[in-house]
Amino acid sequence: MTEPTEPLGPPDDELVSAYLDGELGPLERARVERDPAARRRVEELRTAAGALGTPPPPPGRHAQEAAVAAALAATADTARAAHPEGVAPSPRPGPHRARRWARLGVPAAAVAAAVVVLVLAVSVGDDAGPPVAAPTTTVDVGREAESFDAATPPGAGEGDDTAADGDVADRGLDEAELPTLGDVVTLEGLRQGLDAASASWEPTRTAACAAAVRTAVPGAVVAPRARVTWAGVPALVWSSDPTAAVVDVVVVDEETCAVLVSDVLPSGAPRAEG
Amino acid sequence: MVHLAEDRSDEELAAGAARGGRPELEALLRRCYPRIHALCRRITADDQDALDAAQEACIAVARGIARFDGRSAFTTWLYRVTTNACLDELRRRRRRPVAYGADTVSAAATRRTDEPALDAAVADRLTVDAALAGLPEDFRAAVVLRDLCGLDYAEIAAVLGIPAGTVRSRIARGRGAVADALGNQAGRAERPTRRP
Numbered sequence: 001m002t003e004p005t006e007p008l009g010p011p012d013d014e015l016v017s018a019y020l021d022g023e024l025g026p027l028e029r030a031r032v033e034r035d036p037a038a039r040r041r042v043e044e045l046r047t048a049a050g051a052l053g054t055p056p057p058p059p060g061r062h063a064q065e066a067a068v069a070a071a072l073a074a075t076a077d078t079a080r081a082a083h084p085e086g087v088a089p090s091p092r093p094g095p096h097r098a099r100r101w102a103r104l105g106v107p108a109a110a111v112a113a114a115v116v117v118l119v120l121a122v123s124v125g126d127d128a129g130p131p132v133a134a135p136t137t138t139v140d141v142g143r144e145a146e147s148f149d150a151a152t153p154p155g156a157g158e159g160d161d162t163a164a165d166g167d168v169a170d171r172g173l174d175e176a177e178l179p180t181l182g183d184v185v186t187l188e189g190l191r192q193g194l195d196a197a198s199a200s201w202e203p204t205r206t207a208a209c210a211a212a213v214r215t216a217v218p219g220a221v222v223a224p225r226a227r228v229t230w231a232g233v234p235a236l237v238w239s240s241d242p243t244a245a246v247v248d249v250v251v252v253d254e255e256t257c258a259v260l261v262s263d264v265l266p267s268g269a270p271r272a273e274g
Numbered sequence: 275m276v277h278l279a280e281d282r283s284d285e286e287l288a289a290g291a292a293r294g295g296r297p298e299l300e301a302l303l304r305r306c307y308p309r310i311h312a313l314c315r316r317i318t319a320d321d322q323d324a325l326d327a328a329q330e331a332c333i334a335v336a337r338g339i340a341r342f343d344g345r346s347a348f349t350t351w352l353y354r355v356t357t358n359a360c361l362d363e364l365r366r367r368r369r370r371p372v373a374y375g376a377d378t379v380s381a382a383a384t385r386r387t388d389e390p391a392l393d394a395a396v397a398d399r400l401t402v403d404a405a406l407a408g409l410p411e412d413f414r415a416a417v418v419l420r421d422l423c424g425l426d427y428a429e430i431a432a433v434l435g436i437p438a439g440t441v442r443s444r445i446a447r448g449r450g451a452v453a454d455a456l457g458n459q460a461g462r463a464e465r466p467t468r469r470p
Contacts, residue, residue, distance in 0.1 A: 013447070015449075017443050019448075021426075021427070044457060045449045048449045048453035051398055051452060052417060052421035052448070055308075055312045056316060063311070063325050063329075064308075067329040067332040070332065070333055071299075071332035071335065072296070072299070072300060255381075
């Protein structure tokens with residue numbers, strides 16, 4: 001075995017990139033400059049750096065306002081936590097994506113297990129799925145989802161969210177009453193809990209959302225209230241309003257207590273095609 | 275109030291916010307949001323995740339500003355907070371059923387059908403996104419902090435908590451990936467790699 005007589009090979013990307021940044025000493029810089037291939041690579045990396053340095057398109061004004069409002073509200077939450085007596089909960093700012101439970105100061109332990117609530121449109125008699133009044137259907141039943149509220153009258157609490165549910169929505173959602181796995185919450189309850197001040201649930205992405213959910217949870221739309229497992233997460237499937245074309249997917253995960261997706265179509269709008 | 279943000283530096287606003295000044299905090303957040311979002315957008319390589327991460331970063335700034343002591347540049351502190359928010363967001367994303375996200379479905383479909391009509395700038399942006407998305411997140415953060423935010427190696431090392439030598443290699447890998455992707459997009463002959 002012989003030692004290489006020339007220990008230095010052609011400059012690699014690391015050297016060339018550092019050259020571009022002026023981070024090389026004179027000897028290394030000279031290595032790059034006398035190598036034609038390295039000089040070409042300098043230009044390629046310069047182009048890449050330029051592309052990376054081009055700011056992406058800015059978001060809409062709403063996103064900025066929502067973020068700033070959320071941050072200011074968070075400081076108010078902190079102040080409230082420090083001085084809880086006599087301080088009313090601050091309304092949630094309108095987020096670009098309702099993601100406010102974390103801001104309610106809910107410890108992760110308050111959500112003992114991940115709760116996923118899917119609110120999906122089900123038109124009575126629709127061929128794509130049984131009517132809302134159908135018995136509870138389970139899909140890929142999770143560990144804790146062996147039985148469910150099949151006795152709950154279909155439609156109870158739907159639409160105007162009457163007190164028949166007896167759930168958090170009827171009592172007003174506060175920090176002590178956030179849903180845990182197995183709780184039944186209504187869309188209205190979620191709205192109240194997530195963002196009392198906002199009507200910013202945007203009617204966008206609905207069709208794609210519906211299609212995605214149907215793909216993810218085959219048959220999920222058939223159940224007015226069913227427990228399922230979604231990507232291994234125990235979940236609730238919720239049909240909030242049998243008379244409206246509502247497609248609403250609300251995911252609350254264990255770590256963030258976050259609502260990840262929400263899509264609502266106005267009542268009477270056509271059902272999203274999956 | 276109207277001139278609050280115009281008349282004062284980031285550091286002055288940060289100092290005021292750290293003392294509990296809500297107008298200063300609000301002005302600071304409004305001024306910084308474009309930078310925060312841009313960094314988040316590049317690191318997450320996803321529009322929605324960027325919005326989430328940017329919002330979380332704003333919240334982290336608001337909650338942490340009292341601890342900003344001015345010993346480092348405000349922008350370095352801001353980028354550290356923002357980068358952490360992005361990496362947290364990406365960690366959360368891994369736990370989500372992302373394959374079912376509407377954005378994923380619709381965006382992928384849109385790109386397939388619309389791709390021929392994309393102009394060069396948009397195509398470049400998508401290419402950069404795709405190249406970045408193929409990198410480990412920490413690598414992504416390093417190159418974005420360098421090329422988008424203009425931090426030097428030492429600052430990036432401080433932000434990410436890694437040695438400067440690691441910063442150098444990560445930046446090189448990130449740029450190399452983007453350079454190769456842009457080169458392939460332009461139809462140029464693939465450059466032989468000199469990396470083992």
